[in-house]
Amino acid sequence: SWRWGGSLLSPPKAPVGWKQACAWGWDVPALAGGELTAVGPRSFTGEDCAELHVHGGPAVLSGVLRALGRLPGLRPAEPGEFTRRAFRRGKLDLTAAEGLGDLIRAETEAQRRQALRQMDGELGRLYQRWSKTLTRALAHLEAYIDFSEDDNVEEEVLSQVDAIVRALEQEIGAHLQDGRRGELLRGGVHAVIAGPPNVGKSSLLNLLCQRPAAIVSPVAGTTRDVVEVALNVGGYPLVLSDTAGLRDATDPVEQEGVSRARDRLQHADLVLAVLDAAAVPTEPAGLGAALGSLLPPPAPPCILVLNKADLLREEGGALRDACARGDPLPPTTLLSCKTGEGLDHLLELLARQLARLCGDPLAGSPSLTQSRHSLHLGDCAAALARYGRERRRDLGLAAERLRLARRHLGRITGHVGAEDVLDIIFRDFCIGK
Ligand SMILES: Nc1nc2c(ncn2[C@@H]2O[C@H](COP(=O)(O)OP(=O)(O)OP(=O)(O)O)[C@@H](O)[C@H]2O)c(=O)[nH]1
Numbered sequence: 001s002w003r004w005g006g007s008l009l010s011p012p013k014a015p016v017g018w019k020q021a022c023a024w025g026w027d028v029p030a031l032a033g034g035e036l037t038a039v040g041p042r043s044f045t046g047e048d049c050a051e052l053h054v055h056g057g058p059a060v061l062s063g064v065l066r067a068l069g070r071l072p073g074l075r076p077a078e079p080g081e082f083t084r085r086a087f088r089r090g091k092l093d094l095t096a097a098e099g100l101g102d103l104i105r106a107e108t109e110a111q112r113r114q115a116l117r118q119m120d121g122e123l124g125r126l127y128q129r130w131s132k133t134l135t136r137a138l139a140h141l142e143a144y145i146d147f148s149e150d151d152n153v154e155e156e157v158l159s160q161v162d163a164i165v166r167a168l169e170q171e172i173g174a175h176l177q178d179g180r181r182g183e184l185l186r187g188g189v190h191a192v193i194a195g196p197p198n199v200g201k202s203s204l205l206n207l208l209c210q211r212p213a214a215i216v217s218p219v220a221g222t223t224r225d226v227v228e229v230a231l232n233v234g235g236y237p238l239v240l241s242d243t244a245g246l247r248d249a250t251d252p253v254e255q256e257g258v259s260r261a262r263d264r265l266q267h268a269d270l271v272l273a274v275l276d277a278a279a280v281p282t283e284p285a286g287l288g289a290a291l292g293s294l295l296p297p298p299a300p301p302c303i304l305v306l307n308k309a310d311l312l313r314e315e316g317g318a319l320r321d322a323c324a325r326g327d328p329l330p331p332t333t334l335l336s337c338k339t340g341e342g343l344d345h346l347l348e349l350l351a352r353q354l355a356r357l358c359g360d361p362l363a364g365s366p367s368l369t370q371s372r373h374s375l376h377l378g379d380c381a382a383a384l385a386r387y388g389r390e391r392r393r394d395l396g397l398a399a400e401r402l403r404l405a406r407r408h409l410g411r412i413t414g415h416v417g418a419e420d421v422l423d424i425i426f427r428d429f430c431i432g433k
Pocket residue numbers: 196197198199200201202203204215216217218219220221222223224243244245246307308309310311335336337338339
């Protein structure tokens with residue numbers, strides 16, 4: 001196959017070899033004005049590949065592509081075709097392919113690290129290990145079913161299988177309950193700026209993204225639509241939404257804005273609750289009550305921002321003490337969107353919360369990164385739980401549960417037929433990879 005910069009030209013049935021190209025008398029190096037590398041089976045796809053290294057100007061690229069396209073049997077690659085071929089030849093499993101897709105799309109350092117780890121196959125190896133454990137348990141169970149009557153297989157084999165399945169069920173359960181760390185890091189933490197009208201929510205959004213993304217005005221009820229920006233805070237991806245001020249609005253358009261704000265709050269991973277520093281109680285209990293009336297429990301993780309600190313007079317000292325004391329408050333900071341005072345502290349609190357939500361992508365066992373994985377793992381855990389229930393009644397049925405659990409694991413890594421997901425996964429790749 002021919003690999004050309006960002007795209008692949010390859011006939012599906014009759015790969016064009018280097019010798020064939022030479023037989024056509026096609027002087028590739030001269031055409032490309034650069035070097036040609038033919039790689040053996042140790043290439044990305046596992047196939048013989050040729051890479052043309054040429055100058056990257058658009059005219060040169062389209063000229064070479066046009067020339068290649070005129071050769072019989074050559075065609076541009078489908079999106080993700082390289083990776084699909086690598087998968088078909090067993091060079092990588094589905095989780096690694098997904099990791100590669102994430103790596104291509106990674107926008108922050110932490111995302112890059114997580115994707116790289118997945119692409120290296122760590123997540124795939126974890127699921128493979130579980131799959132092997134299940135295969136072993138299943139083999140023992142089947143041996144018991146087939147041979148226990150001849151007394152060749154001891155009764156205790158059954159309790160060993162039970163113990164293996166229970167341990168695996170627990171391990172999968174713990175993996176599933178990781179607070180969606182991997183998914184949050186992959187898709188970005190969705191944080192919502194919420195608070196009463198006119199406290200400086202839109203000013204805060206603009207300050208954090210360093211541009212006038214949202215309209216700011218002294219009129220209470222200015223923001224109605226949700227304004228969303230994507231940010232990189234300390235290497236972690238943050239999707240920040242500015243929302244309408246929460247109040248019992250009479251204007252129907254503002255009412256719709258408030259309803260959208262509440263909807264966003266319900267799905268938020270993190271809330272930046274903004275209050276006017278000059279209009280809040282100065283002791284922690286009173287502050288906690290003000291926050292509680294804004295965000296009734298169960299509230300998502302939150303940072304309390306007391307804005308307009310530049311307008312504070314003598315009450316500033318007491319508020320500063322309250323912020324430093326914390327408990328019973330969430331992480332709290334004084335801020336002035338006008339002067340920038342307190343911004344460093346807010347960014348520090350934000351980075352800390354993001355690190356807590358997303359975790360260290362390099363620490364511990366690799367995180368679950370896709371809802372596709374959690375779906376299959378959930379089904380796998382459910383099958384293991386049913387094994388526990390059915391095992392005393394019907395060993396044959398219990399064995400079938402283990403087979404089913406193993407199939408679900410196999411669908412994550414692609415070792416069991418997963419044709420329907422293949423199209424979706426590889427379609428999402430950039431052309432040529
Ligand atoms: N002095 C002072 N004024 C501020 C500060 N932050 C915002 N303001 C002013 O407060 C007013 C309201 O600011 P916005 O950012 O529009 O407030 P909001 O919370 O988005 O308001 P709504 O969209 O109406 O809910 C504007 O006049 C801002 O200039 C601050 O830190 N200090």
